[in-house]
Amino acid sequence: MINTKNFLEIISAIAKKIEAEKDFLTELDNEIGDGDHGINLARGFKSVEEKLPTLADKDIGAILKGVGMQLVSTVGGASGPLYGTAFMKAGNVCKGKTELTDEEFVAALDAAINGIKMRGKAVEGEKTMLDALCPAYKVPKDGIDGGKNLIDALTDAVDAAVDGVEYTKTIIATKGRASYLKERSLGHQDPGATSSLYMLQTTLEVLREA
Amino acid sequence: MVGIVIVSHSQKLAEGVAEISKMMAANAPIAAAGGLEDGELGTSYEKICAAVEEVYSADGVIILMDMGSAVMTTEMVLEDLDKPNVKMIDCPLVEGAVLAAVESAGGRSLEEISERMEESRTMKKIAD
Numbered sequence: 001m002i003n004t005k006n007f008l009e010i011i012s013a014i015a016k017k018i019e020a021e022k023d024f025l026t027e028l029d030n031e032i033g034d035g036d037h038g039i040n041l042a043r044g045f046k047s048v049e050e051k052l053p054t055l056a057d058k059d060i061g062a063i064l065k066g067v068g069m070q071l072v073s074t075v076g077g078a079s080g081p082l083y084g085t086a087f088m089k090a091g092n093v094c095k096g097k098t099e100l101t102d103e104e105f106v107a108a109l110d111a112a113i114n115g116i117k118m119r120g121k122a123v124e125g126e127k128t129m130l131d132a133l134c135p136a137y138k139v140p141k142d143g144i145d146g147g148k149n150l151i152d153a154l155t156d157a158v159d160a161a162v163d164g165v166e167y168t169k170t171i172i173a174t175k176g177r178a179s180y181l182k183e184r185s186l187g188h189q190d191p192g193a194t195s196s197l198y199m200l201q202t203t204l205e206v207l208r209e210a
Numbered sequence: 211m212v213g214i215v216i217v218s219h220s221q222k223l224a225e226g227v228a229e230i231s232k233m234m235a236a237n238a239p240i241a242a243a244g245g246l247e248d249g250e251l252g253t254s255y256e257k258i259c260a261a262v263e264e265v266y267s268a269d270g271v272i273i274l275m276d277m278g279s280a281v282m283t284t285e286m287v288l289e290d291l292d293k294p295n296v297k298m299i300d301c302p303l304v305e306g307a308v309l310a311a312v313e314s315a316g317g318r319s320l321e322e323i324s325e326r327m328e329e330s331r332t333m334k335k336i337a338d
Binding site: 073077 | 255256277278286
């Protein structure tokens with residue numbers, strides 16, 4: 001079971017991770033984008049962290065929705081509406097809940113990923129966040145359906161996301177700012193896939209400690 | 211008159227497009243939603259909301275965007291606003307805005323203006 005407190009810890013840990021990796025994300029985005037991914041996400045998650053105390057007594061759905069709305073208002077780049085939609089859609093499926101089963105947690109992850117697909121009108125293989133997230137959903141889904149516990153399933157998910165980020169180096173971007181570079185986007189790792197990986201890694205780390 | 215909102219990552223670009231559009235249609239209600247609150251590059255949900263409110267009337271509002279987050283953030287504003295007479299149009303920013311301003315000042319409806327703006331996608335700057 002994952003409870004409200006776990007979620008608050010996850011969000012707060014993600015905010016710290018993004019702040020720590022801000023310069024690296026921006027560096028990646030300088031190569032193939034508009035060079036603002038790290039700065040934008042760090043600004044967004046800083047304001048999320050400031051808002052967290054006001055969400056502390058809410059249910060998981062309300063916490064995730066609050067995080068999403070804050071990201072939409074403060075990020076300023078494409079990752080704002082994309083991650084914002086992801087958190088809000090995940091919030092929708094956790095409405096009123098103060099605990100999630102492993103299956104519900106994976107369902108929330110699915111809702112988040114579908115939110116990104118819908119908002120970005122994107123699919124896997126376009127050198128985006130989805131190249132880390134889609135494999136990271138499929139693996140734990142199969143794992144949990146096959147009887148694995150959430151920590152083991154999420155460990156597999158993070159491994160799949162790492163591979164997904166590596167895979168982005170081998171493909172040409174067809175979505176987002178990097179698509180303007182066409183084949184010159186080859187060889188570069190996607191900043192969005194990288195920040196998605198950080199979020200998954202951080203989630204796993206927090207749940208392992210819990 | 212139909213209101214017009216210009217959404218851009220850049221405050222200067224949004225204001226510039228509004229400025230050019232007003233050259234031919236000084237009376238058209240145009241609002242710029244460019245950059246973040248502090249003037250940095252990016253798109254602001256709040257600025258878009260405020261700009262729509264500024265030019266909103268029963269005649270409706272047309273929104274033009276530059277790219278990427280400008281499009282996605284506007285989409286989210288429209289979903290939350292849930293008003294059928296506020297529409298985003300996919301067209302060249304400058305040509306589309308000038309057309310929209312001229313048509314709005316000429317008293318055309320939201321539907322008529324949207325159709326004309328769709329045409330701006332195939333307008334050529336250099337004749338064959």
